[in-house]
Amino acid sequence: MTFVWTESELTPEQSQAVREENSLMLVACPGSGKTRTLTYKIAYELSRLKGERQFIVALTYTNRAADEIRERIEGLGVDTSQLWIGTIHSFCLEWILKPYGLYEQGLAQGFRVIDSFEQEQILEELCRTQSGITYWDCGYYFNEQGYVLTCRDQNKHERLKAIFALYFRRLAENRQIDFELMLYYSSRLIQNQPFIVQILANIFPLILIDEYQDTKHIQYTTVASIVRAGAGQTKIFVVGDPNQAIFDSLGGFAMEVEQLRQLCGVPLTELALTENYRSTNRLISYFSHFNVAATNIIGASPDRAFSSNISYDMTLDRDQLETELVRLIRLYVGQGISPDQICILAPWWVLLAGVTRRLAAALPEYEFDGPGMVPFSRDIENFWYRLSRIGLTNSSPSQYVRRLRWAGQVIRDLENEGVDTAELSAKQLLRESNSIQIDQTDGLLYLGDYFDALMNRLNIDWKSYPLLSEHHTAFFDSSAARIDRLRREGTAYIAGIDFFRRVFRHRSGVTVNTIHGVKGGEFDVVIAYGMLQGMVPHFSDEAAGDGGVTAAKKLLYVIGSRARKHLHLISEQKRARGRYGVYSTTDVLLGLNFDYDIV
Structure with missing residues (x-):
């Protein structure tokens, strides 16, 4: 029986996306019900499957998002036994590497995926072979041609290449692969063994990609190879927001619709979700200043006329930061806002660890939740x-x-x-x-x-x-x-x-997170500090042609669009920047003329 829904469950925009028969690129503004639309699309397509050997595939950026979507579908009463949902890494491991790894020389004798801790240990050891290189310089990702270093300092690249030559040799000797090699070997297998994508295309009538703006080129081409092999029988559904493409340093980007259309070789419709059901009109007006893609946002929340507090403090000294955070938390809890609806953000986890400890001591009556406080390795493949x-x-x-x-x-x-x-x-x-x-x-x-x-x-x-x-x-x-x-x-x-x-309980306390980690979340109150040049944007992005303006706008867009009611930004003064003195206020914020509130 085909899954159906009432007019009260989905808006006309959302229903149109769910019923679309062609492959689809859906650009969804913040708070537009993206996850709800994706959930109903999966439920709808599951109910229309024609064979017991077919699967709907949904690729999410995190395993937590996969769990949430699956549980929502099950809550709709739809059987999920023919749904495969998880990250692209898990997909490659389960559907490509494990069944077909014997066709790849580097995997034929068996392999084990190392976790981030093991990778860090190896790279830290190898960094000692090259002066002036630390583990933090060793970011990389793969494209179809090979690995790409993310370190912006070109003077370090030769030394980094020497380290990675040793790194890849050691992994090969121990029959190990890391998460990036999972993508690389999957790409090689489907290029060299075309029968693989033909088999997968016969199994998957639809592949969905959530948060497509965070997808790497090698991931796009892996999925597109399956869609192309389906010759019209396999469709693709991608949904996301190009304004939130903040993982470009890791290779993620929002592919243009025409490029994706050509890559997949199938008709591809483009639709948009433009109504924001999360934020007030004032908040939408504010974070729209940081819009870098031509998207339209219409306030549709029942509370859209609510008078939001939006403040920006660039006079607070670093040593007064915790006192101010405590004041704001107590202020809003005193107004009836639950602690689990308050979120504290910073650009880097290193800025949050000590602050979180001091907040917990100052506010013992509250819990504080954050991924950086998970006490054990969160390796879903383990x-x-x-x-x-x-x-x-x-x-x-x-x-x-x-x-x-x-x-x-x-x-x-x-x-x-x-x-x-x-x-x-x-x-x-x-x-x-x-x-x-x-x-x-x-x-x-x-x-x-x-x-x-x-x-x-x-x-x-x-x-x-x-x-x-x-x-x-x-x-x-x-x-x-x-x-x-x-x-x-x-x-x-x-x-x-x-x-x-x-770790596996639903959120119960004040959320503490990085800007990158909070994507997809929403809270009544968002408080963000570390709004400093070199952090927002990251110092590596300052070398871009626009001086990091686009990168900073995307980060500020993500911060602002997490809030339902209130937003507070802080550019604390006198934060040391090593031998470079102290950090200065984020240029993009300095250049914005906005009527901020005093709270």
């Missing part, structure tokens, strides 16, 4: 990370469907490693997990005991499976290093089991 999701969540009815899905993934992982799971069901795994009682207050020790107890109950000798053993070592080594670093920064409580359990 078996033990996947299992930790079950061990750290409660067996409540509201969590049942999610935990059942996670249990199914764990069983599939075990099957892939050769474990006999013929007698094991997802429900049984959950029953065994729920019956485990562990009296341990240290988070990592708790997980170690939990993993051993569950494997014993399932009669699985995990140590006899090499990949499970490697994943176990990687998970605990990287988690221990992460906790140690956070402890050194003053968050001693980070190692406790209560803090571990927060």
Whole structure:
């Protein structure tokens, strides 16, 4: 039965996008119901599948976004058994590298994906072979021709190339790949073995890409190769906002519609979602000043006439920052705004760590949530990370469907490693997990005991499976290093089991995040500091032809468009810039003439 909806569920703009029969590029302004539209599109197309062997593919920028969309679809009562949703890296691993890696010389003898901690360890070691190079210089990504260094200092490139020659050799010797190599090898496989994309095109009638403006060229071409092989039978649906393309330093960009049309070789319709249901008219007017793409935004929120506070402080001294943040948090909580509707932003996580610690001490009655405070390695491809999701969540009815899905993934992982799971069901795994009682207050020790107890109950000798053993070592080594670093920064409580359990709970406290990390979020109150030249824009973007103006505008657009009611920007004074003196105020903000409020 075809999935249907009422007029109250979707706007005419959204319904048109969902019903579009051609491939589609959907430009969605902030707060326009992009995720809702994507959810209904997937539900609609799932209900129209004609064969049991077909799958709808949805590629999201984060695994958290994938979980949210899947749960929304399940909440609509639509069967998701023929939906594959996740990041492009997970897609390449599951659908290209694992089944067809034997056709690629670098993968034919088997491989393991290293996590970010392992990568950092290797690169830090190799950086010692070249003077003046640090791990932070070692950013890179792949295009179809090879790797691209992201370091803007050309004087360092020869030394970096020497480091990466050693890096790639070491990975090859140990049969390891990192996340960028996943994309590179996938691209090589589909170029050299055309039958792969033909098989995938027969399986996938529709591939959706969320946040297309953050997609790399190698990712566009990988997906487009499948669409092109479908010869009209496989369609593509991309949705995003070019004004929020803030990952260009990592290779992400908003491809123009005509270029995507030619790349895919299929008719491609272009539509837009122009109505903002999130922000007030005053907020829309403000962040529209930073619009760099020709998009139209119409205020449609029931509260669009609300009188928003928009302030900008460029006189506050650095040593008064925490006091001001505490004042603003207390001000809005006192006005009835829930702490989980307040968000504190900065350009870099290093600016947030110490501030978060001091805010937690000054406001012990509130919780503070942020990805930089996750106490263990968040590597979705690691078996033990996947299992930790079950061990750290409660067996409540509201969590049942999610935990059942996670249990199914764990069983599939075990099957892939050769474990006999013929007698094991997802429900049984959950029953065994729920019956485990562990009296341990240290988070990592708790997980170690939990993993051993569950494997014993399932009669699985995990140590006899090499990949499970490697994943176990990687998970605990990287988690221990992460906790140690956070402890050194003053968050001693980070190692406790209560803090571990927060990781998979819904947001409950004041959100602390970077500008890049908060994309997709929305809050009643957004407070952003570090609005300084060299941070917004990043100092590496100042070398661009426009001096970083476009990069700064995109960051400010993202910040402003997260807010529903109130926005506060701070360019704190006297923040040291190493041997360069102190940071100055962001030029783009200095040049904007706006009637700010005094709060």
